[in-house]
Amino acid sequence: MRITIVSRIFAPEPGAASLRLKSLVEALGQAGARVDVLTTAPPKTVGAPADISARVSRWPVLRDKSGYVRGYLQYMSFDIPAFFRVLFHTKLDALVVEPPPTTGFFVRLAAALRRAPYIYFAADIWSDAAGSTGAASWIVSGVRTLEKFALSGAAHVIAVSDAVADRVKALAPSAAVTVVGHGVDTRLFTPNGEVPPEPADIVYVGTASEWHGARVGLEAVISVLSANPQATAAFIGQGSEWPELRRIAERSSVASRVRFLSTVPPEEAAMWLRAARASIATLKPGLGYDFAVPTKIYSSLASGTPVAYAGPDPVRTMVSENGLGVATEYNASLLAEQLAQLIDGRREFDSESLRAWTQDNVSATAIAGRAAVAIAECVRHDD
Secondary structure, three states, X not given: OEEEEEOOOOOOOOOHHXXXXXXXXXXXXXXXXXXXXXXXXXXXXXXXXXXXXXXXXXXXXXXXXXXXXXXHHHHHHHHHHHHHHHHOOOOOOEEEEOOOXXXXXXXXXXXXXXXXXXXXXXXXXXXXXXXXXXOOHHHHHHHHHHHHHHHHOOOEEEEOOHHHHHHHHHHOOOOOEEEOOOOEOOOOOOOOOOOOOOOOOEEEEEEOOXXXXXXXXXXXXXXXXXXXXXXXXXXXXXXXXXXXXXXXXXXXXXXXXXXXXXXXXXXXXXXXXXXOOEEEEEOOOOOOOOOOOOOHHHHHHHOOOOEEEEOOOOHHHHHHHOOOEEEEOOOHHHHHHHHHHHHOOOOOOOHHHHHHHHHHHOEHHHHHHHHHHHHHHHHHHHO
16 A cells, blocks of 8 residues: 555644554555655754655645644645645555645545545544634634535545534535544653653643633632642643733742643653643533544553543543543533542552553554554445
8 A cells, every 4th residue: 555644634743633544554564565754844943854654745834923733824834735735646546634624625625636545544634623712713614625525425424423423424424434533643642761860740742722722721720829829830731721821820929839841752742741740620511522532641641650530531531440540521610529539549540451452442553453454444445
């Protein structure tokens, strides 16, 4: 098989998509495929690319002030060249495309001209996410139209959960969908290994966008730290809510014990997580995005650290029923009460048990293997 992956983000740039695609490249390689990756030149702040068992072609793109390819102008700086890169790329049997839907739109056009099938990797539903941010209705409608176009033209769609698969079928009823699950690199995120020189008791690691609703997590942290003068916290990441979170923390009475750091490489994120006593994850309900799963939860559990989650089901039930930490409704007071029990030792969780759950249920290797099988079957069917 000759598979070409098209994605605006790829290793070594930090992100869930980077880890997911790196695992997919490895799984496809083990299946005997030759893999090419058409992606972006990483930001200057990112270190040298790790060894990848694929031919990686990088293209310079526009990035926002934080260094991310995020925003419609930034997307176009990747998507339009990607159309021509696919069109004139060497011989291929199939394409795999990552969101955003704008990339899927241009890949569908190029794939049609190449007479090649493409597989859409639906890690989430972007039109639902756009609606959750309060974007104008015409923007949401435009994103949904692009997403329907990208999904309906795919020879196959790979979804990360049953809920995402349901939304895919709602947008593209004729789509063939395989659910592979979410994954975390359990080789990278482990309970044992290096830790930061000054670790924090509570960490938030990852994106804080409107639909994450991380403000509730910060308010809970401030409450816990106010009652426990020895405890510390660190928020590590980026996102649209990041500036506001910093302002809230700086105005609080515990400002000196809440650190904010920009996104760090996965290896460094693993250090912060394994050294913490608890991690925070939140999901704001009622925005049409309740089905989402903050993947920061899996990174924490693989590192042996229990999670304190505030948000809707199905994640709340998953955390509670599997003994993965504490979970409440989306409420700062309730979360603070549960988080305090983790920090003061009233609730304890075995790190090896948490890790064992991730290995059994959300191993990136197993999930990438399932995705590789779906891609191979799609190629054989097309032949």
